[in-house]
Amino acid sequence: xxxxxxxxxxxxxxxxxxxxxxxxxxxxxxxxxxxxxxxxxxxxxxxxxxxxxxxxxxxxxxxxxxxxxxxxxxxxxxxxxxxxxxxxxxxxxxxxxxxxxxxxxxxxxxxxxx
Amino acid sequence: xxxxxxxxxxxxxxxxxxxxxxxxxxxxxxxxxxxxxxxxxxxxxxxxxxxxxxxxxxxxxxxxxxxxxxxxxxxxxxxxxxxxxxxxxxxxxxxxxxxxxxxxxxxxxxxxxxxxx
Numbered sequence: 001x002x003x004x005x006x007x008x009x010x011x012x013x014x015x016x017x018x019x020x021x022x023x024x025x026x027x028x029x030x031x032x033x034x035x036x037x038x039x040x041x042x043x044x045x046x047x048x049x050x051x052x053x054x055x056x057x058x059x060x061x062x063x064x065x066x067x068x069x070x071x072x073x074x075x076x077x078x079x080x081x082x083x084x085x086x087x088x089x090x091x092x093x094x095x096x097x098x099x100x101x102x103x104x105x106x107x108x109x110x111x112x113x114x
Numbered sequence: 115x116x117x118x119x120x121x122x123x124x125x126x127x128x129x130x131x132x133x134x135x136x137x138x139x140x141x142x143x144x145x146x147x148x149x150x151x152x153x154x155x156x157x158x159x160x161x162x163x164x165x166x167x168x169x170x171x172x173x174x175x176x177x178x179x180x181x182x183x184x185x186x187x188x189x190x191x192x193x194x195x196x197x198x199x200x201x202x203x204x205x206x207x208x209x210x211x212x213x214x215x216x217x218x219x220x221x222x223x224x225x226x227x228x229x230x231x
Contacts, residue, residue: 033219043225050219093156099162101172104157104158106155
């Protein structure tokens with residue numbers, strides 16, 4: 001079975017600080033892609049960052065970066081210089097090369113405090 | 115707006131009625147996916163379609179639910195004889211067909227929140 005575990009239901013951080021959201025996943029396949037999605041109060045799902053499993057280099061998108069540990073099946077998201085607009089639910093997800101179904105974790109609610 | 119379009123944004127139905135949810139993919143995208151989000155949960159895959167074809171419907175309930183993506187027009191998720199347990203947010207996503215990572219990147223619409231009374 002393919003699963004995603006986000007062990008932190010809620011987190012909070014002060015504006016301008018750095019926060020890391022954890023994610024572990026399980027799949028028997030070797031070819032897959034990992035994603036972090038953000039869901040603000042508007043409930044729109046926004047793609048934040050993606051990582052190809054065969055690439056060792058960690059992906060970076062502006063203030064967002066990941067720590068991808070393939071052997072440990074870990075894919076954490078680091079948000080630097082947190083902003084109030086980063087307040088949202090964050091979902092970790094992956095899709096394997098053999099199908100196109102995204103498997104999501106239950107999410108982490110991040111609150112950025114002024 | 116070149117993003118994924120869904121309508122209606124909010125839909126209220128009484129038990130036993132039918133619900134029709136519509137999704138227009140992003141321009142240039144030929145793959146459509148439907149997901150359901152229950153309260154306090156992540157999104158769960160329901161069905162994957164290409165034009166005129168259902169590719170994978172392994173996440174669809176066996177009864178009352180159906181989906182289509184016709185040659186012309188939006189994709190439709192249809193729920194017949196709705197029950198209270200169908201109340202949820204239904205998200206549509208679309209992706210390209212390029213054979214690369216971008217094939218796996220799914221872009222989501224704003225969702226339809228279905229409430230069954």
